[in-house]
Amino acid sequence: RAFFTGSNTSCRSHIRYHFDLYKARCEEKNIEIRDRCIPRNVLQTQANQHSTTVQQT
Numbered sequence: 001r002a003f004f005t006g007s008n009t010s011c012r013s014h015i016r017y018h019f020d021l022y023k024a025r026c027e028e029k030n031i032e033i034r035d036r037c038i039p040r041n042v043l044q045t046q047a048n049q050h051s052t053t054v055q056q057t
Contacts (some may be wrong), residue, residue: 015039 015022016039026033035043 016041 015037019037019039019042022037023033024029038046
């Protein structure tokens with residue numbers, strides 16, 4: 001199939017399944033990771049770490 005025909009939930013599940021590989025390949029080739037490709041739980045963790053860092057400085 002050439003087009004995604006599933007729901008947002010299945011798309012997010014698919015992305016979450018492959019995120020570690022995607023991240024490793026992007027880092028290996030020095031490519032910026034797009035926000036839309038980062039699973040929500042990882043984005044939330046990053047946001048929490050950022051807010052903690054900002055509060056401490």
